[in-house]
Structures are given as C-alpha cells and as structure tokens.
Amino acid sequence: GQQVMQIPQYQHVQEGEDFTTYCNSSTTLSNIQWYKQRPGGHPVFLIQLVKSGEVKKQKRLTFQFGEAKKNSSLHITATQTTDVGTYFCAGGSQGNLIFGKGTKLSVKP
Amino acid sequence: KAGVTQTPRYLIKTRGQQVTLSCSPISGHRSVSWYQQTPGQGLQFLFEYFSETQRNKGNFPGRFSGRQFSNSRSEMNVSTLELGDSALYLCASSPGQGTPDGYGYTFGSGTRLTVV
DSSP: OOOEEEEOSEEEEETTOOEEEEEEESSOOSEEEEEEEOTTSOOEEEEEEOSTTOEEEETTEEEEEOTTSSEEEEEESSOOGGGOEEEEEEEEETTEEEEOOOEEEEEEO | OOOOEEEOSEEEEOTTOOEEEEEEOOTTOOEEEEEEEETTTEEEEEEEEETTEEEEEOSOOTTEEEEEOTTSOEEEEEOSOOGGGOEEEEEEEESSSSSGGGOOOEEOOOEEEEEO
C-alpha cells in the first residue's frame, strides 16, 4: 500500500542552527501537507503544497514539493526554542491523507 | 468559532470491554477523519466520514467501527479491547471530503485510551 517515509526520526539542534526534514512517498501525490505537533498537543496544520516544484515560505519555514510530486521537505532557518515539536508530512492520494511518522525536533538553548 | 471537540479526554478500560469515542467537528465541516496515534507507529488512518457515509477506511480490524450523524458529529467504537489498542485517538475535521482547496485538517485534542 501507499507509504510516506519521513527522515530523520529525531533531530537535536542548537538554537540558531538550521533544521530540515524530508518526506518521500512510494507513489505520486496529489498534494502534500505539513503539520506540527507540540509536546502533549495535537497536530496543527501548517501548509499545503499542490504544484510540482512548488516552494512556499512562512517566516523562517520553507516548504518544497518535488518535481515528481513524490517528495517534499521542510527547512527551518535559525531554529528557536519555540520550534520544538514533531513535524509531520502527510501525502494526499486518492482521497486519502497518509501521514509520515514525523521528525521530532529538540532545540537546545 | 469553536474547534474540534473530542470526548472524553481520557479513558481507562479493561481488556475485552468496548469503548465509544465522540467527535464534534467545526461547525459547517462535513468531513470527519479518525486517526490512531502511538509512539511506535505514528498517525495511522482509521476512517473518514463525509455526509454520514464512510468514504475511506484504513487497515484496521473490524473491531474498529464508526459512524457519522446528520449534524456531522462522529463516533468511533472499538469492541473487544486489546492492550495494543492503547493510544491517542485523534479526530480531524475539514470542510469537504479529504482536504479540498488548501484546507488542512483541524484536529481535536484527542482521547487518550488506556487498556489494562
């Protein structure tokens, strides 16, 4: 069945360093979404990418959707302690939204 | 406007019992999806309901079932509980089927189920 793989599983960074998480699908996606889950919280929608090669920015966050619509990345520039949490990608295909297992980001002040 | 409401927040059940969880989506949202979240498996899709009809179903045994009412509120039921069913159950609502027009899912705070 369709799978969405996300790496790395964990990332520990020093405050101010950059962070990137990668998402790969076994099939072509119609869209990719990104969510953030703070410790003890629930996933919160960040953004959706639909077009091949699309790049979107939200302040220090940059989201990319691959040309083949099978991979995506989230890059955070100059991490802050408020960026702590687990970042999930979710691939949309045939009406389903399949989540990756997430990348847990910890930031050392 | 009010967010997605899930009740109860916490639940402890014994193996073999059954449980019903409730989800009230955002007013006007007609689609409700359910996910099981565990540390090892992440977010796993259970099912999606749209206008009282189950549109999609994940790879869970028949012990997991759900339904949606005419007011879009949804319930999921797990029968004959097993220890492995202990998890955070999250409900997500969206305006239409799937996630149309750039709308992501809005998740509730979840129901944490512990089976002992």
